[in-house]
Amino acid sequence: MSLPAPNHPCWQKLATGALNRLKTQHLGTQLLSKRIERSTDPMDVKVKEIQAFFAKWERALPAEVAQLAAL
Template sequence: MAVPAPNHPCWQRLASGGLSKLKTQHLGTQLLTKRIERSADPLPVKAAEIQAFFTKWEKVLPAEVAQLTSL
């Protein structure tokens, strides 16, 4: 499965708390989750950061990418 487009609604859901429901053992993803949870950035900025992360690491995180649209 490919990473959803930047305008897909899943990024807003993930940025507003859905990322904490992601099941992962990948340390980088866990660190991203904590940073996003603590960030005071506006939702669109968080969503863009999450989308950029998964675009970059798509090949390394196939199980996590498969979960994105269902969270």
């Protein structure tokens, strides 16, 4: 499965709290979730960080990538 398009609404949802609902055992994803939750960065910065993370780790996180569009 491939990543949703950069303009897909799932990225905004992830940046506004849906990242906590992602079912994962991957430590890096869990740490990203906590960092985004506590961040005071603007929404577009959070979205870009999440997109970059999943672009980098797409092959290692197929279960998590499959959940993205459903959030």
